[in-house]
Amino acid sequence: MRSHLSSISLPSHSHHIYARSATQPGAQNKKKLRALIRIALAGTPQRSVVLDIEGTTSPISFVTDVLFPYARDNVRTHLDATYSTRETKDDIALLRAQVEQDLAEGVPGAVPVPPDGAGKDRVVDALVANVEAMIAADRKITSLKQLQGHIWRTGFECQEIKGVVFDDVPPALERWHASGIKTYIYSSGSREAQRLIFGNTTYGDLRRHLCGFFDATIGYAVHLVSHLSAH
Numbered sequence: 001m002r003s004h005l006s007s008i009s010l011p012s013h014s015h016h017i018y019a020r021s022a023t024q025p026g027a028q029n030k031k032k033l034r035a036l037i038r039i040a041l042a043g044t045p046q047r048s049v050v051l052d053i054e055g056t057t058s059p060i061s062f063v064t065d066v067l068f069p070y071a072r073d074n075v076r077t078h079l080d081a082t083y084s085t086r087e088t089k090d091d092i093a094l095l096r097a098q099v100e101q102d103l104a105e106g107v108p109g110a111v112p113v114p115p116d117g118a119g120k121d122r123v124v125d126a127l128v129a130n131v132e133a134m135i136a137a138d139r140k141i142t143s144l145k146q147l148q149g150h151i152w153r154t155g156f157e158c159q160e161i162k163g164v165v166f167d168d169v170p171p172a173l174e175r176w177h178a179s180g181i182k183t184y185i186y187s188s189g190s191r192e193a194q195r196l197i198f199g200n201t202t203y204g205d206l207r208r209h210l211c212g213f214f215d216a217t218i219g220y221a222v223h224l225v226s227h228l229s230a231h
């Protein structure tokens with residue numbers, strides 16, 4: 001299975017490439033953009049490549065049929081097991097703030113989370129209902145992405161999940177690395193989740209070829225390009 005690098009920005013003022021997949025990449029478009037990335041990399045000034053994950057380094061189905069269902073199916077067990085840890089308290093605080101905002105904006109699926117004093121079971125029930133709705137709506141929000149990363153960590157640790165990348169990704173990363181081009185990942189998934197995926201792929205640990213991981217907390221991709229341009 002080969003990747004779908006189907007959109008690519010080559011800002012004339014920049015030494016960086018930002019490659020992102022489209023949801024339904026047309027074959028013609030894909031070919032043209034693959035040719036562009038080859039030309040851009042062959043033409044020397046590019047110092048870095050920024051890749052997103054879903055549909056670019058990895059099949060969309062890995063995210064929608066493996067990662068998201070794993071988080072959905074394990075959110076209750078995770079919250080129950082880790083409820084009193086610092087990490088989960090922080091995750092819950094972020095979720096609470098997001099749910100408050102969602103309720104105020106009438107977001108479908110948002111349900112009030114009772115105060116801690118109502119007891120763990122009621123709090124977890126409400127959190128699970130909110131998280132399920134957020135996953136179903138594929139929301140790219142920090143509170144959800146942070147929690148998903150913590151749930152996936154268990155899956156990677158016990159090898160229930162392996163990171164899936166297209167088969168041309170490992171050689172491309174290796175080639176770019178060897179020729180001094182820096183490759184970064186930019187994804188809505190948390191940086192911790194990105195490290196888990198690339199550290200535990202079916203091709204082994206690919207992190208040695210990657211120079212950094214960025215998530216949406218840095219802002220839009222264009223902010224990342226300016227961030228990299230400063231270095």
Ligand SMILES: CSCCC(=O)C(=O)COP(=O)(O)O
Pocket residue numbers: 052053054063067140145186187188189190193194197
């Ligand atoms: C860290 S991988 C999980 C990907 C994810 O959560 C997601 O929403 C897909 O994001 P992307 O920005 O890579 O399309």
